[in-house]
Amino acid sequence: MSLLLGIDYGGTQSKLLLARDGTAVRQAQLPTHRGPGALRRLAEQVDGFLDGERPAALGVTIAGILDEATGRVVTSVNLPWLDGTDPVGDLTGLLGIAGVAIQDGHAAATAEVKLGAARAHRDIDDIFVLTLGTGIAGAHIVDGVLRRGAHNAAGEIGHMGIGEGRRCGCGQRGCLESEIGGDQLVARWQEAGGGVAAGGTAKDLVAAAAAGDERAVALLDRATTALGRSLLGVIALLDPGLIVVGGGLAQAHEWIFEPAVRKTVDGATFHRLPPIVPAALGVWAGAWGATIAAGSALSVSERPDAGTDDQQPSAIHGL
Amino acid sequence: MSLLLGIDYGGTQSKLLLARDGTAVRQAQLPTHRGPGALRRLAEQVDGFLDGERPAALGVTIAGILDEATGRVVTSVNLPWLDGTDPVGDLTGLLGIAGVAIQDGHAAATAEVKLGAARAHRDIDDIFVLTLGTGIAGAHIVDGVLRRGAHNAAGEIGHMGIGEGRRCGCGQRGCLESEIGGDQLVARWQEAGGGVAAGGTAKDLVAAAAAGDERAVALLDRATTALGRSLLGVIALLDPGLIVVGGGLAQAHEWIFEPAVRKTVDGATFHRLPPIVPAALGVWAGAWGATIAAGSALSVSERPDAGTDDQQPSAIHGL
Numbered sequence: 001m002s003l004l005l006g007i008d009y010g011g012t013q014s015k016l017l018l019a020r021d022g023t024a025v026r027q028a029q030l031p032t033h034r035g036p037g038a039l040r041r042l043a044e045q046v047d048g049f050l051d052g053e054r055p056a057a058l059g060v061t062i063a064g065i066l067d068e069a070t071g072r073v074v075t076s077v078n079l080p081w082l083d084g085t086d087p088v089g090d091l092t093g094l095l096g097i098a099g100v101a102i103q104d105g106h107a108a109a110t111a112e113v114k115l116g117a118a119r120a121h122r123d124i125d126d127i128f129v130l131t132l133g134t135g136i137a138g139a140h141i142v143d144g145v146l147r148r149g150a151h152n153a154a155g156e157i158g159h160m161g162i163g164e165g166r167r168c169g170c171g172q173r174g175c176l177e178s179e180i181g182g183d184q185l186v187a188r189w190q191e192a193g194g195g196v197a198a199g200g201t202a203k204d205l206v207a208a209a210a211a212g213d214e215r216a217v218a219l220l221d222r223a224t225t226a227l228g229r230s231l232l233g234v235i236a237l238l239d240p241g242l243i244v245v246g247g248g249l250a251q252a253h254e255w256i257f258e259p260a261v262r263k264t265v266d267g268a269t270f271h272r273l274p275p276i277v278p279a280a281l282g283v284w285a286g287a288w289g290a291t292i293a294a295g296s297a298l299s300v301s302e303r304p305d306a307g308t309d310d311q312q313p314s315a316i317h318g319l
Numbered sequence: 320m321s322l323l324l325g326i327d328y329g330g331t332q333s334k335l336l337l338a339r340d341g342t343a344v345r346q347a348q349l350p351t352h353r354g355p356g357a358l359r360r361l362a363e364q365v366d367g368f369l370d371g372e373r374p375a376a377l378g379v380t381i382a383g384i385l386d387e388a389t390g391r392v393v394t395s396v397n398l399p400w401l402d403g404t405d406p407v408g409d410l411t412g413l414l415g416i417a418g419v420a421i422q423d424g425h426a427a428a429t430a431e432v433k434l435g436a437a438r439a440h441r442d443i444d445d446i447f448v449l450t451l452g453t454g455i456a457g458a459h460i461v462d463g464v465l466r467r468g469a470h471n472a473a474g475e476i477g478h479m480g481i482g483e484g485r486r487c488g489c490g491q492r493g494c495l496e497s498e499i500g501g502d503q504l505v506a507r508w509q510e511a512g513g514g515v516a517a518g519g520t521a522k523d524l525v526a527a528a529a530a531g532d533e534r535a536v537a538l539l540d541r542a543t544t545a546l547g548r549s550l551l552g553v554i555a556l557l558d559p560g561l562i563v564v565g566g567g568l569a570q571a572h573e574w575i576f577e578p579a580v581r582k583t584v585d586g587a588t589f590h591r592l593p594p595i596v597p598a599a600l601g602v603w604a605g606a607w608g609a610t611i612a613a614g615s616a617l618s619v620s621e622r623p624d625a626g627t628d629d630q631q632p633s634a635i636h637g638l
Contacts, residue, residue, distance in 0.1 A: 065589065075589045126469040138556065147461070149558025150445040151591035159589065160552035162480055163493075171588030172551070174482075232491070233479035237457065237556065239468025269490030270384065270394045270478065272470035 002056035002298060005097065006290030007046065008104070009061055009087070011078035011134030012182065012201060013248075014042065016049045017287035022115060026053075027284070035081050043094035057298045058099035059290030060088055061107045063135050065153045071101045074153075077169045078135045078183070100297035105129070105137025105155045106146050107289025108246055108279070113141050115288055116280035117244045124241035124274075128234055130157060131285065132227075132247035132256065134182045140238060162229050179226035180256075182249060189219055206252040220255050227256075228263030235264075235271045246279025253278065321375035321617060324416065325609030326365065327423070328380055328406070330397035330453030331501065331520060332567075333361065335368045336606035341434060344372075346603070354400050362413035376617045377418035378609030379407055380426045382454050384472045390420045393472075396488045397454045397502070419616035424448070424456025424474045425465050426608025427565055427598070432460050434607055435599035436563045443560040443593075447553055449476060450604065451546075451566035451575065453501045459557060481548050498545035499575075501568060507538055525571040539574050546575075547582030554583075554590045565598025572597065 001021035008015040010032055018026040028049050033041035046058075064076030064083075071089060073082040088101045102110075109129035112118055118127050125144065131137040136158025140147040147154050158177035165174030169181075178184050182202040189205050192215045209216035231243065250257050261276045281288055320340035327334040329351055337345040347368050352360035365377075383395030383402075390408060392401040407420045421429075428448035431437055437446050444463065450456040455477025459466040466473050477496035484493030488500075497503050501521040508524050511534045528535035550562065569576050580595045600607055 065591070077589065124469065142466070147557070149591075150443065150560030150593060151558055153591045154556065154558040156555035156558075156589075159555045160479075161482075161548050163482060172586065229480050233552070234556070236475040236478045237473065237553070238466075239470055239473040239475075241469030267491065270396065270475075272384070272468075272472045274469060 002295065003053065004291040004294045004298075005046070005050070005055035005058040005099075006287040006294065007042070007058060007060040007091075008107070008284075008286030008290055009042065009063070009079070010104075010286070011063060013283075014045070015284060015287040016046060017284065017291055018050070018053060018055060019288070019291045027287070029283075032079075034079070038079075038081055039085075039087055039090045040094065043091055046091070046095060055097055055294075057294040058088075058091065058095070058097045059107070059292070059294035059297070060091060060099060060101050061104040061286045061290050062087065062101050063104045063133075063137065065151075066101055066103045068101065068103070068148075068152050073101075077159075100293050102290060102293040103137070103152070103155070104133075104135075104286050105131050105139045106148070107293060108137065108281075108285035109139030109141055109244075109289070110146065110292050111281055111285045111288035112244045112246060112279050113144070114292060116285060117246075117277050118242060119280075121242050121275070121277075126239075126241040127244065128238060128240040128242070129244045129246065129279070130231075130234075131279075132180060132182075132245065132249035136177045136181055137247075138234070140240065157230060157234060160230060160233065162226055162233065176226055176230045180223040180249070185219060185223060189216060192219065194219075202249055203252075206249075206255050209255050221259070224256060224259040225263055227260040228267055231260065231264045231276070232267050232271060235268075235273065239272060240274050242274050243276045244279050245276065246281065246285050248283045250278060251282055321614065322372065323610040323613045323617075324365070324369070324374035324377040324418075325606040325613065326361070326377060326379040326410075327426070327603075327605030327609055328361065328382070328398070329423075329605070330382060332602075333364070334603060334606040335365060336603065336610055337369070337372060337374060338607070338610045346606070348602075351398075353398070357398075357400055358404075358406055358409045359413065362410055365410070365414060374416055374613075376613040377407075377410065377414070377416045378426070378611070378613035378616070379410060379418060379420050380423040380605045380609050381406065381420050382423045382452075382456065384470075385420055385422045387420065387422070387467075387471050392420075417620075419612050421609060421612040422456070422471070422474070423452075423454075423605050424450050424458045425467070426612060427456065427600075427604035428458030428460055428563075428608070429465065429611050430600055430604045430607035431563045431565060431598050432463070433611060435604060436565075436596050437561060438599075440561050440594070440596075445558075445560040446563065447557060447559040447561070448563045448565065448598070449550070449553075450598075451499060451501075451564065451568035455496045455500055456566075457553070459559065476549060476553060479549060479552065481545055481552065495545055495549045499542040499568070504538060504542060508535060511538065513538075521568055522571070525568075525574050528574050540578070543575060543578040544582055546579040547586055550579065550583045550595070551586055551590060554587075554592065558591060559593050561593050562595045563598050564595065565600065565604050567602045569597060570601055
């Protein structure tokens with residue numbers, strides 16, 4: 001099997017994963033450089049991480065709407081410097097490794113279905129995967145196929161309006177992401193006078209709640225109420241057979257995952273509640289999904305009918 | 320081609336349609352009898368309507384969650400006397416015509432895709448159909464196949480929470496249906512002191528708005544704001560290639576359809592907006608969908624591999 005590089009390019013942290021045959025060879029988590037020059041800095045981080053290894057292909061997650069045919073980013077709310085760019089083309093140029101871009105929620109969902117939480121539910125063929133990070137990503141996988149939508153823009157559960165709420169980064173009001181997106185939680189806690197140090201993350205907020213900070217407890221209570229409401233909306237509209245909740249914030253089991261599930265169950269009326277399970281790959285789901293995308297693109301590019309199978313990611317963006 | 324009977328069993332009005340080969344032979348709209356004995360009264364209405372004609376099969380729409388394998392109603396918010404019953408079994412027993420039940424939103428959506436608005440968009444294979452009536456039903460049709468969900472309960476866009484709002488018939492708060500469902504609109508108008516006569520419907524409310532009643536105008540403004548918000552949520556989550564809006568209320572083009580579309584377009588930020596078109600079959604979409612279901616069930620029951628094709632409605636419930 002080929003050596004594959006997965007890059008989960010997050011709004012706060014990026015994860016690098018070198019894998020062969022579904023087994024991690026090496027992995028690292030590094031702060032994301034933001035703004036102009038960010039991709040060049042990322043390429044430098046990757047170069048140091050590889051330390052001379054030569055993966056056959058790379059996959060990179062994009063938090064936003066991606067034109068997977070061209071690899072161009074249409075819009076990224078949390079990484080706006082990517083708008084209109086071709087990050088894989090740039091990384092390929094900088095690193096000399098051909099690759100493929102994949103929307104971040106799609107990557108995490110694919111990994112959880114193929115390698116993670118959903119493996120224990122192989123009989124269920126209708127799965128919704130929610131990833132809680134700086135942004136909120138969703139993915140619906142039916143009969144093993146990711147529902148990409150008509151413009152490859154499906155899954156934006158974070159930008160469904162669920163209440164009045166504040167202005168979201170996307171320009172709307174009352175989005176789920178404005179209630180439970182990592183950056184939004186930190187911003188709210190700072191506004192409420194909570195002591196987040198520079199560079200603090202939502203993890204610090206969870207730690208403060210665990211230490212008894214009532215403002216932090218109240219903020220997380222509000223966030224999980226919003227998440228429960230969104231989950232009920234997804235259940236009403238899609239009726240999935242399984243929901244997997246992952247991402248960095250979901251790892252705060254007692255403060256995020258458990259209350260959100262409890263509120264979903266308590267709030268259900270006519271709903272057919274599916275099992276709601278935590279992701280198994282933790283914060284590494286996106287990076288695993290990126291390696292799966294890299295491997296699929298590699299096998300597509302090596303097949304005579306390359307690119308004609310719409311169940312595969314788009315063909316690899318070559319050197 | 321066989322003579323087929325479609326029954327659109329609505330919360331306020333029921334529509335009966337006798338069709339052959341996609342052409343209406345006879346149609347009628349009658350008030351729905353509610354409560355215990357309702358199905359016996361419906362069978363009497365159908366018997367009078369048929370006037371001696373003998374359709375080969377009947378289809379009946381159910382506004383609620385339906386176990387399509389057995390024909391039993393799991394839950395109906397607006398026709399609660401159907402909960403746990405087998406309405407097709409009952410109608411077959413009363414009328415001597417074998418039949419099939421189909422969820423109302425699924426019926427209307429199938430009809431709009433096969434016979435109605437979506438026929439002009441044959442290149443689009445990802446369509447969301449919204450039906451505005453006493454209740455609000457949705458259906459997502461991808462590659463010609465209705466997405467039924469894991470428990471045949473998908474499409475309940477009317478019971479996605481979009482704001483704080485009032486208690487909905489489903490037991491939740493702030494559902495779309497509590498803002499724009501026909502019964503809810505009438506109840507609100509009565510509470511606001513609007514003059515709805517006994518048996519009045521949302522059509523009277525629209526007429527009052529057209530006549531300049533400011534309370535009616537304000538209620539419809541609020542309702543279309545809610546609808547625009549829900550449509551943006553559907554676009555964010557599903558990214559459909561086409562949205563079709565039908566049902567009785569959508570026929571109030573100037574007061575419901577146009578403002579809702581305008582608010583959807585005005586409220587869009589990152590969204591990839593699909594065309595949003597009015598349904599072509601009007602209030603008859605459900606009845607047409609019921610005849611299509613009857614015809615499909617009939618052809619399934621006549622095939623040697625009857626019941627094995629999951630793209631068809633469930634096998635017919637025989638005599």
